[in-house]
Amino acid sequence: MTTPAPGAKRPARPHRRPKKDPARIVAFKALRAVDERDAYANLILPSLLREAEQKGMDRRDAALATELVYGTLRLQGTYDAVIAACIDRPLREVDPPVLDVLSLGAHQLLTTRIPSHAAVSATVELARVVLGDGRAKFVNAVLRKISAQDLDAWIRQVAPPYEQDAEDHLAVVHSHPRWVVSALWDSLGRWQPDAAGRAGIEELLRADNDRPAVTLVARPGRADAAELLDALPESQPGRWSPYAVRLAEGGDPGGVEAVKENRVGVQDEGSQLVAMALAAAPLDGPDRLWLDGCAGPGGKAALLGAIAAERGAALVASEKLPHRARLVARALDGNPGPYTVITADGTKPAWRPGSFDRTLVDVPCSGLGALRRRPEARWRRRPDDIAGFGPLQRELLRTAVQATRIGGVVGYATCSPHLAETRAVVDDVLRGEPGLEWIDARPLLPGVPALGDGPDVQLWPHLHGTDAMYLALLRRTA
Numbered sequence: 001m002t003t004p005a006p007g008a009k010r011p012a013r014p015h016r017r018p019k020k021d022p023a024r025i026v027a028f029k030a031l032r033a034v035d036e037r038d039a040y041a042n043l044i045l046p047s048l049l050r051e052a053e054q055k056g057m058d059r060r061d062a063a064l065a066t067e068l069v070y071g072t073l074r075l076q077g078t079y080d081a082v083i084a085a086c087i088d089r090p091l092r093e094v095d096p097p098v099l100d101v102l103s104l105g106a107h108q109l110l111t112t113r114i115p116s117h118a119a120v121s122a123t124v125e126l127a128r129v130v131l132g133d134g135r136a137k138f139v140n141a142v143l144r145k146i147s148a149q150d151l152d153a154w155i156r157q158v159a160p161p162y163e164q165d166a167e168d169h170l171a172v173v174h175s176h177p178r179w180v181v182s183a184l185w186d187s188l189g190r191w192q193p194d195a196a197g198r199a200g201i202e203e204l205l206r207a208d209n210d211r212p213a214v215t216l217v218a219r220p221g222r223a224d225a226a227e228l229l230d231a232l233p234e235s236q237p238g239r240w241s242p243y244a245v246r247l248a249e250g251g252d253p254g255g256v257e258a259v260k261e262n263r264v265g266v267q268d269e270g271s272q273l274v275a276m277a278l279a280a281a282p283l284d285g286p287d288r289l290w291l292d293g294c295a296g297p298g299g300k301a302a303l304l305g306a307i308a309a310e311r312g313a314a315l316v317a318s319e320k321l322p323h324r325a326r327l328v329a330r331a332l333d334g335n336p337g338p339y340t341v342i343t344a345d346g347t348k349p350a351w352r353p354g355s356f357d358r359t360l361v362d363v364p365c366s367g368l369g370a371l372r373r374r375p376e377a378r379w380r381r382r383p384d385d386i387a388g389f390g391p392l393q394r395e396l397l398r399t400a401v402q403a404t405r406i407g408g409v410v411g412y413a414t415c416s417p418h419l420a421e422t423r424a425v426v427d428d429v430l431r432g433e434p435g436l437e438w439i440d441a442r443p444l445l446p447g448v449p450a451l452g453d454g455p456d457v458q459l460w461p462h463l464h465g466t467d468a469m470y471l472a473l474l475r476r477t478a
């Protein structure tokens, strides 16, 4: 081989086709769908994985794609701050697909164990496939800057010091919008005043970024937790609910026979506790007919239906949206006792006042209590959404009260700890309805610690290992 003479033009490198890496391509497609079409990662990813598996993607690649999507979405706020420090224009001027590739690269470099050189080269190859060679060069340059230091060093560089602006610091470090940090901190301070310092809020924000275990519910009368624990290696009993079983990491509920038979469902332990507490609230007089007024997709309805059946009571499960009412019907299918699923607007009741002995309204809310399950939700929500839910939440609680007989019990639940969606709603309705008595919910969640000073309860991911469910129980007295 002859060496070119000094100064001679180098021969052009033969064009090499980029290597297609199925895991990263799936991860990129999922991020695009979340970004472009407001898709939910937990819905879009399984369908993309199925498609890729049909084309030969193996389980290891599927696991990598899953980790890349959830990890990138969870720490998006932190990665955005790092990427912004590595480019010379505002982030909003970067094309969204380029930003998605950069975020995937930042995640691999700063949070996974993938060696830096492999993270950069695999992400640049991805960029060549999905963005083209020109933009891949830009990706390469930015990723090389990111790889110059580790996550801690980047955070020291891009987050304001805690002492200077605590909320902004926490927002960058724990990748939550600032207003969400602020709302969660207010609520934690209200419920856990002794554990709402810096350490407390950081534990909560960290818990939002942890992947939650998949929890099953053994619907009473149809299955029991012991049967599941025997059948599922490395599964663990629930912490608080006797019906709960936590799957081992990576466990797939779709493969569990009892889930296929609908005797067992997938349900966070916090949701199980809400249904159990409503069912356990003391009642004078008959206990025959229960209502779930906001039932879709049917998790709580299925547990309530099973408990009601054991007691000889019937359940009416009502849901406004027809497609969600169909999910409720599926969740209740095979329930051992009587039940009816109806499609109805809970604010325009399809039942006579005072019909029910127990009523649950698990109202539509911001979902700020389930951020660990829906990593993209925190970036979609806006502070205005909270006020937007308020009138409907109050109206649904008021109609639930009217639906319940005197002496009966109403449960108001949200999957949000935001004070404007929890205490403030119940306080307002109580002010306008003199015939209501607040029931202390704490004794109805036996063994569950750190429930505050009552009478309502707020669960927390970092303290209870559940979603941040809120529950108030009211008895109709007049």
Ligand SMILES: C[S@@+](CC[C@H](N)C(=O)[O-])C[C@H]1O[C@@H](n2cnc3c(N)ncnc32)[C@H](O)[C@@H]1O
Pocket (backbone or CB within 6 Å): 271, 293, 294, 295, 296, 297, 298, 299, 300, 301, 318, 319, 320, 321, 324, 344, 345, 346, 347, 362, 363, 364, 365, 415
């Ligand atoms: C938080 S979800 C309920 C979750 C359910 N309890 C479970 O555990 O599976 C709230 C539900 O209320 C429904 N909804 C919204 N507005 C409603 C209304 N006006 N009347 C009845 N249901 C409504 C939503 O469609 C949604 O399915």
